Amino acid sequence: MGYETIRYDMTEGIATITLDRGDGLNAMNKQMTLDLLDVFDVTDDDDAVRAVIVTGAGERSFCVGADLSSGGETFDFGDDAAWSDAGSPLRADGTVDYSHPGARDGGGLIALRIFASRKPIIAAFNGVAAGVGTTMTLPMDFRLASDKARFGLVFARRGIVPEAASSWFLPRLIGIGKALEWCYSGRIVPADEALKAGLLRSIHAPDELIPAARALARELTAHGAPVSIAMTRRMMWAGLAMQHPMEAHRMDSRAVWIRGRSGDAFEGVTSFLEKRDARFPDAVSQKWAEFAAFFDEPDYY
Numbered sequence: 165m166g167y168e169t170i171r172y173d174m175t176e177g178i179a180t181i182t183l184d185r186g187d188g189l190n191a192m193n194k195q196m197t198l199d200l201l202d203v204f205d206v207t208d209d210d211d212a213v214r215a216v217i218v219t220g221a222g223e224r225s226f227c228v229g230a231d232l233s234s235g236g237e238t239f240d241f242g243d244d245a246a247w248s249d250a251g252s253p254l255r256a257d258g259t260v261d262y263s264h265p266g267a268r269d270g271g272g273l274i275a276l277r278i279f280a281s282r283k284p285i286i287a288a289f290n291g292v293a294a295g296v297g298t299t300m301t302l303p304m305d306f307r308l309a310s311d312k313a314r315f316g317l318v319f320a321r322r323g324i325v326p327e328a329a330s331s332w333f334l335p336r337l338i339g340i341g342k343a344l345e346w347c348y349s350g351r352i353v354p355a356d357e358a359l360k361a362g363l364l365r366s367i368h369a370p371d372e373l374i375p376a377a378r379a380l381a382r383e384l385t386a387h388g389a390p391v392s393i394a395m396t397r398r399m400m401w402a403g404l405a406m407q408h409p410m411e412a413h414r415m416d417s418r419a420v421w422i423r424g425r426s427g428d429a430f431e432g433v434t435s436f437l438e439k440r441d442a443r444f445p446d447a448v449s450q451k452w453a454e455f456a457a458f459f460d461e462p463d464y465y
Contacts (some may be wrong), residue, residue: 169196171221172203177214178381179207180284184221191231195268200300201277208231211447214390216281216380218304219288223370225313226287229295229395268429271296279303279329279401282394284384288377289313289355290370299326302333305384307393307399308377310370312354315363321350338362345403345408378433389428389444395419398456422455432457 171182171188183256190196204206207213220226250260260267278285287301294316301307317334319326326347328336334343338361348351358364368376378435385393394463399419403412423429427445435442 166405167199167203169193170199170203171204172206174210174213176382177212179210179213179216180376180390181207181216181218182221183219183227185318186201186221188222188224190220190225190227190297191229192300193231194270195219197274199271201226204277206280209449210422211390211449214282214385216285217288217374219302219374219376219377220290223291225291225297226289226293226313227300228292229297229316229318261278270397271300274300275303275330275333281397282452284381284393284397286377288373289315289364290373292316293317295322296328299328299334299438301328302328302330302337303401306365306380308353308366308368308373308380309328309358309364310373311355311367313358313367315346315353315355315358317346317353320348380431387442389432389442390396390448391426391444391446391455392423394448394452395423402418405416416444419455426451 169183169185171180171184173180175184180198185191185193185196195199204216207216221269230386251263252266255261255265269289274296281303284306285304287304287307289307291310291312292314293301295318298315317326317330334347336347342361353361355364355367359367365380366376399412401413402415406412431442431444
């Protein structure tokens with residue numbers, strides 16, 4: 165399949181998405197937004213994909229943030245939507261229709277699409293990740309980094325504010341105090357500090373980063389039922405927003421009921437008793453709707 169700003173490869177059940185605009189910086193633009201929204205549909209729909217790795221081309225940059233080539237008007241979208249051809253959210257009287265698709269934050273659309281993924285996603289930071297280069301990865305399950313990686317939540321320094329739903333994700337990952345510190349100051353955060361804060365799972369030499377990410381992907385998915393992994397991912401994220409454990413109990417009960425009657429559950433128990441590897445029959449593409457139906461959630465994108 166062909167994309168303008170990313171490369172896609174799938175081998176041994178692991179899909180690798182490489183941000184690649186050919187300049188070593190991999191800045192986010194409209195086309196990269198559209199490419200990423202599309203490619204996560206591809207990974208969801210392909211039952212051969214067990215896990216996804218997202219990285220950047222080269223060793224210089226994962227993604228330096230938004231493409232600033234438009235100069236001072238970069239974030240003044242005016243008559244043009246930031247992420248699509250949805251048209252302008254400006255009314256004739258000059259006021260903004262914030263319910264218009266053109267008023268939505270493109271980084272947020274990517275983050276919400278990643279949040280909705282049915283497959284585990286691992287970020288592999290090969291270099292600098294600034295702005296959306298960091299925030300779009302917050303809904304990913306794990307973040308690994310090269311020792312050359314650096315992080316910059318530089319929004320205040322550019323006169324804008326954090327995006328990509330990071331006001332929801334970032335404090336949950338590193339705590340409100342550290343989130344405010346990094347966003348207020350906009351300073352560049354080295355990989356070892358990001359690891360200590362909980363943003364990263366591990367740090368690796370550059371040539372060991374992708375092998376480590378692939379090893380983790382295999383470890384996560386080699387022995388579990390794909391449908392169970394997809395459901396577990398959604399359940400864990402949903403639980404973060406619940407007000408009382410009773411809400412989790414309701415969700416768990418429904419999920420256990422659904423899974424307990426499945427071919428996967430029969431195979432999981434039978435293979436254990438027979439002391440052999442399981443061969444789970446259920447496919448995520450066929451079973452997901454049965455589980456997702458009891459989530460009352462807004463449209464993601």
